[in-house]
Amino acid sequence: MTESTKVKVLDKVVVRFSGDSGDGMQLAGNIFSSISAAIGNEISTFPDYPAEIRAPQGTLSGVSGFQVHIGKGVYTPGDKADVLVAMNPAALKTNIKFLKKGGVVIIDTDSFKESDLKKALYNTNDAITELGIDPSQVMTVAITTHTKEALADSGLDLKSIVRCKNIFALGLVCWLFDRPVSQAGLMLSHKFAKKPTVAEANIKVLNDGYNYGHNIHASVSTYRIESASVKKGTYTDVNGNTATAWGLIAAAEKAKLPLYLGSYPITPATDILHELAKRKDVGVKACQMEDEIAGACSAIGAAFAGNLAATSTSGPGLALKSEALGLAVMAELPLVVIDVQRGGPSTGLPTKTEQTDLLQALYGRNGESPIVVVAASTPANCFDMAFNAAKIALEHMTPVILLTDGFIANGSTAWRIPEADEYPEIRPNYVKPEMADNGWRPYLRDPETYVRHWAIPGTEGFMHRLGGLEKDAKTGAISTEPSNHARMVAARQAKIDYIVNDIPDLKVLGNPDSDLLVIGWGGTYGHIYSAVTEMCNAGQSVAMIHFNYINPLPRNTEEIIRRYKKVVVCELNNGQFASYLSGKIHGVDFLRYNKIEAQPFTTSELVEHFAHLLEK
Amino acid sequence: MEENKKYTAQDYKSDQYVRWCPGCGDHAILNALQKAMAEVGIPPYKTAVISGIGCSSRLPYYMGTYGFHTIHGRAGAIATGVKVANPELAVWQVSGDGDGLAIGGNHFIHEVRRNIDINILLLNNKIYGLTKGQYSPTTDRGAVTKSSPYGTVEDPFIPAELVFGARGTFFARSLDVDTATSVEVLAAAARHKGASVVEILQNCVIFNNNIHSYITDKEVRAERTIHLHHGEKMLFGKEMNRGLVLDGHLLKAITIGEDGYTIDDVLVHDATTQNFVMHQMLAMMDGHELPLAIGVIRNVEAPTYDGEVTRQVEEVRQKKNYPTLRDVILSGDTWEVK
Numbered sequence: 001m002t003e004s005t006k007v008k009v010l011d012k013v014v015v016r017f018s019g020d021s022g023d024g025m026q027l028a029g030n031i032f033s034s035i036s037a038a039i040g041n042e043i044s045t046f047p048d049y050p051a052e053i054r055a056p057q058g059t060l061s062g063v064s065g066f067q068v069h070i071g072k073g074v075y076t077p078g079d080k081a082d083v084l085v086a087m088n089p090a091a092l093k094t095n096i097k098f099l100k101k102g103g104v105v106i107i108d109t110d111s112f113k114e115s116d117l118k119k120a121l122y123n124t125n126d127a128i129t130e131l132g133i134d135p136s137q138v139m140t141v142a143i144t145t146h147t148k149e150a151l152a153d154s155g156l157d158l159k160s161i162v163r164c165k166n167i168f169a170l171g172l173v174c175w176l177f178d179r180p181v182s183q184a185g186l187m188l189s190h191k192f193a194k195k196p197t198v199a200e201a202n203i204k205v206l207n208d209g210y211n212y213g214h215n216i217h218a219s220v221s222t223y224r225i226e227s228a229s230v231k232k233g234t235y236t237d238v239n240g241n242t243a244t245a246w247g248l249i250a251a252a253e254k255a256k257l258p259l260y261l262g263s264y265p266i267t268p269a270t271d272i273l274h275e276l277a278k279r280k281d282v283g284v285k286a287c288q289m290e291d292e293i294a295g296a297c298s299a300i301g302a303a304f305a306g307n308l309a310a311t312s313t314s315g316p317g318l319a320l321k322s323e324a325l326g327l328a329v330m331a332e333l334p335l336v337v338i339d340v341q342r343g344g345p346s347t348g349l350p351t352k353t354e355q356t357d358l359l360q361a362l363y364g365r366n367g368e369s370p371i372v373v374v375a376a377s378t379p380a381n382c383f384d385m386a387f388n389a390a391k392i393a394l395e396h397m398t399p400v401i402l403l404t405d406g407f408i409a410n411g412s413t414a415w416r417i418p419e420a421d422e423y424p425e426i427r428p429n430y431v432k433p434e435m436a437d438n439g440w441r442p443y444l445r446d447p448e449t450y451v452r453h454w455a456i457p458g459t460e461g462f463m464h465r466l467g468g469l470e471k472d473a474k475t476g477a478i479s480t481e482p483s484n485h486a487r488m489v490a491a492r493q494a495k496i497d498y499i500v501n502d503i504p505d506l507k508v509l510g511n512p513d514s515d516l517l518v519i520g521w522g523g524t525y526g527h528i529y530s531a532v533t534e535m536c537n538a539g540q541s542v543a544m545i546h547f548n549y550i551n552p553l554p555r556n557t558e559e560i561i562r563r564y565k566k567v568v569v570c571e572l573n574n575g576q577f578a579s580y581l582s583g584k585i586h587g588v589d590f591l592r593y594n595k596i597e598a599q600p601f602t603t604s605e606l607v608e609h610f611a612h613l614l615e616k
Numbered sequence: 617m618e619e620n621k622k623y624t625a626q627d628y629k630s631d632q633y634v635r636w637c638p639g640c641g642d643h644a645i646l647n648a649l650q651k652a653m654a655e656v657g658i659p660p661y662k663t664a665v666i667s668g669i670g671c672s673s674r675l676p677y678y679m680g681t682y683g684f685h686t687i688h689g690r691a692g693a694i695a696t697g698v699k700v701a702n703p704e705l706a707v708w709q710v711s712g713d714g715d716g717l718a719i720g721g722n723h724f725i726h727e728v729r730r731n732i733d734i735n736i737l738l739l740n741n742k743i744y745g746l747t748k749g750q751y752s753p754t755t756d757r758g759a760v761t762k763s764s765p766y767g768t769v770e771d772p773f774i775p776a777e778l779v780f781g782a783r784g785t786f787f788a789r790s791l792d793v794d795t796a797t798s799v800e801v802l803a804a805a806a807r808h809k810g811a812s813v814v815e816i817l818q819n820c821v822i823f824n825n826n827i828h829s830y831i832t833d834k835e836v837r838a839e840r841t842i843h844l845h846h847g848e849k850m851l852f853g854k855e856m857n858r859g860l861v862l863d864g865h866l867l868k869a870i871t872i873g874e875d876g877y878t879i880d881d882v883l884v885h886d887a888t889t890q891n892f893v894m895h896q897m898l899a900m901m902d903g904h905e906l907p908l909a910i911g912v913i914r915n916v917e918a919p920t921y922d923g924e925v926t927r928q929v930e931e932v933r934q935k936k937n938y939p940t941l942r943d944v945i946l947s948g949d950t951w952e953v954k
């Protein structure tokens with residue numbers, strides 16, 4: 001009887017969907033997270049695609065996963081899952097390590113036949129025992145059989161029917177977590193709008209999956225997940241790459257400039273190119289160039305010609321762009337460079353995450369070549385930081401590098417769609433018509449901000465020549481005069497330094513009255529913040545600051561850091577930010593917590609490490 | 617109206633002192649370019665000249681237009697961005713043989729393949745001038761230069777071949793010493809929609825002096841070059857009594873009235889035919905057995921990259937009709953929190 005079903009109330013829960021890459025796990029996971037968000041949960045998701053494009057079906061290398069964390073106080077996709085859905089033995093084998101102690105496994109018994117087990121390289125005919133799983137944790141359901149029965153009269157062919165089994169599993173999970181299947185049904189009709197029979201079939205099995213749980217497994221406890229009190233508005237699910245692309249478009253709209261993207265495909269940055277290529281529908285010119293150099297160079301050309309110009313890439317591509325970035329520094333043109341960091345060096349670990357491009361971004365150019373470097377901290381924050389990067393570039397006539405990473409680029413969160421008036425104006429320093437006859441020269445600067453004027457080709461009266469050769473500060477003609485060079489180097493630096501006035505101060509998170517200050521930057525925010533919050537809630541006092549702005553650093557950086565007895569910098573590299581900070585703030589012992597496994601932090605490892613630091 | 621204003625070469629000059637070596641072929645090319653621009657009449661403020669690095673790439677500083685002296689090899693990529701971003705501009709690229717065909721070779725073939733509406737000046741002195749005399753990708757096999765003291769052991773590119781290989785729509789050639797032809801082909805390049813490549817044989821007096829003299833010397837030029845004009849007979853020689861005919865599948869230079877050849881046997885130049893086989897044969901003539909071709913060799917129509925980008929953006933925009941980004945996002949999967 002349903003009335004007697006046990007209901008557990010939880011703050012948050014992690015569900016991991018896994019199966020063959022053809023099993024539709026991403027779709028099931030996506031729908032599950034979206035409907036959870038729609039009923040007021042915070043969400044964070046992370047897809048785990050197989051490295052191979054088309055691995056043989058049922059094999060270990062063909063497993064695809066999708067982890068979703070829902071509830072209240074959700075800042076990461078979660079270290080481990082409370083519930084693991086495994087559609088085949090290969091998925092079970094590769095994903096069992098992501099299951100929490102005492103977590104629940106749901107398997108499709110139809111795909112655990114001898115031949116399936118063989119493909120996944122099991123030694124016995126009993127996957128559960130072989131993997132040492134407690135059978136009482138396992139919910140066995142003949143998912144494929146039920147799906148076939150449900151759709152016997154659907155008129156679909158067998159292949160299409162079997163393809164719906166992911167949605168049966170989704171229905172079951174919806175029942176387990178008390179999700180509204182009607183909402184999931186709406187999303188399916190949207191997804192399959194062009195194939196009404198397929199939509200209908202999916203909605204049927206969705207309900208059957210839900211009812212199956214309700215009727216057959218009435219004794220299993222279900223969960224109620226706490227809602228967060230989120231801001232009113234219209235929401236969507238967004239990953240970091242899409243958010244980055246949208247942030248650029250939003251900036252172009254604000255600045256009333258066309259957006260140009262020059263790019264070359266590279267994992268994990270390519271989806272930015274994909275999204276902006278689609279956005280021709282709002283006037284974006286996204287050009288796939290012949291290489292990364294051309295991506296950056298064409299963007300510099302577009303900036304010269306008066307567009308908001310951007311180029312997107314990952315570490316190896318940033319290396320190729322470095323000479324061009326030097327040109328943008330010298331020509332003082334606005335340019336947004338997006339580096340979605342991945343494991344390096346060289347080709348490294350293309351699909352995995354790392355924060356190892358920081359020093360490349362800061363220093364990877366010849367000459368004294370200061371550049372603005374900013375970093376996004378969450379998938380949704382990619383929108384804000386892409387917008388801010390563009391604003392800084394346009395208003396300060398400088399290239400800006402935005403660092404994101406594979407983790408936040410592919411991970412997603414719920415995001416409230418902002419109204420245009422929620423973000424600030426962008427006011428580039430254009431030449432004014434009256435300047436034409438009044439001694440205007442291309443490298444004359446605003447005395448306070450050191451920003452030169454932007455004169456866009458096509459404008460009468462402002463014909464000028466830019467270039468990579470050093471220019472005379474006054475006339476803009478080529479100059480090798482020693483004191484002029486010193487003066488120009490200083491001016492380019494002062495221009496970047498001045499930007500500190502346009503960026504927000506740091507806020508101390510966690511418990512400010514602590515002995516321990518935890519420092520992070522970029523995409524590690526979710527894990528560090530979760531660890532700090534967890535510890536503070538448990539009565540352990542930890543303070544935290546997190547950097548979105550790296551060059552220049554926020555004004556109160558030094559003052560905050562000097563307040564603390566112990567300072568630890570956590571980053572997914574060998575200590576690049578720590579060494580950068582040490583170079584700027586002297587006499588502070590920056591402890592380091594570094595991970596270079598091309599994986600994000602886990603909240604638990606951070607908690608453990610911080611606790612250890614508090615004890616010492 | 618500003619648009620109807622008549623421009624002179626002077627309007628395309630900047631106030632900068634021209635710093636090429638006295639006698640360098642670049643001086644004459646600069647003058648020819650300014651004359652051609654005045655002839656075509658696009659105002660200086662609607663003109664952008666983009667170059668890479670090299671002696672030849674200093675050219676934008678001497679122009680009274682918008683200009684950008686960029687980095688070695690990348691002029692083509694930067695010019696591409698300029699044109700796509702601002703299709704109203706007349707965009708010119710100036711590259712040396714090293715800038716355009718060595719370090720920038722990749723960008724060169726791709727801009728030609730895309731048929732973006734840029735006029736590409738390739739100043740071919742068969743040497744690296746600015747770095748003081750190393751061989752380039754157009755240096756003849758065996759040439760002794762500073763970096764090939766025993767002679768090069770590699771074959772050069774013939775720029776036209778690269779252009780045709782990349783399915784180029786416009787190729788013309790001129791000589792630095794022949795300003796009239798340079799003006800003619802540069803103006804034709806400007807009027808052609810698409811990537812227009814103009815190769816100008818340029819003398820570097822310092823590091824490769826007289827490298828083109830075999831062809832360019834006044835006494836021999838008429839016999840060793842042929843100035844092609846679309847729709848006209850392929851005639852050359854001091855007396856204009858020599859011509860090109862087809863001999864089997866190959867070109868042959870004949871003298872009218874000798875060996876039974878008459879004017880009727882002489883080929884008529886068709887620069888506008890899509891098939892590039894004849895253009896290729898003409899462009900490959902090197903002044904030895906057959907005269908080197910100058911003038912516009914190929915000039916065909918095809919969709920331009922910048923035109924297609926603009927067209928596609930407009931088409932998709934009209935079809936989808938999203939006023940702003942917010943409307944795009946709202947058309948996807950969303951939910952309300954009340």
Ligand SMILES: Cc1ncc(C[n+]2csc(CCOP(=O)(O)OP(=O)(O)O)c2C)c(N)n1
Nearest residue numbers: 669670671672688712713714715744745746
């Ligand atoms: C990245 C880079 N590599 C090398 C150079 C040095 N460099 C400058 S110009 C040049 C070659 C110039 O030859 P070309 O393009 O034929 O121009 P020319 O001087 O002959 O007109 C070289 C190798 C450079 N400036 N930048």
Ligand code: SF4
Nearest residue numbers: 637640671745820821
């Ligand atoms: S070195 Fe040669 S190419 Fe360069 S300016 Fe002198 S003559 Fe001209």
Ligand SMILES: [Mg+2]
Nearest residue numbers: 712713743744
């Ligand atoms: Mg040269």
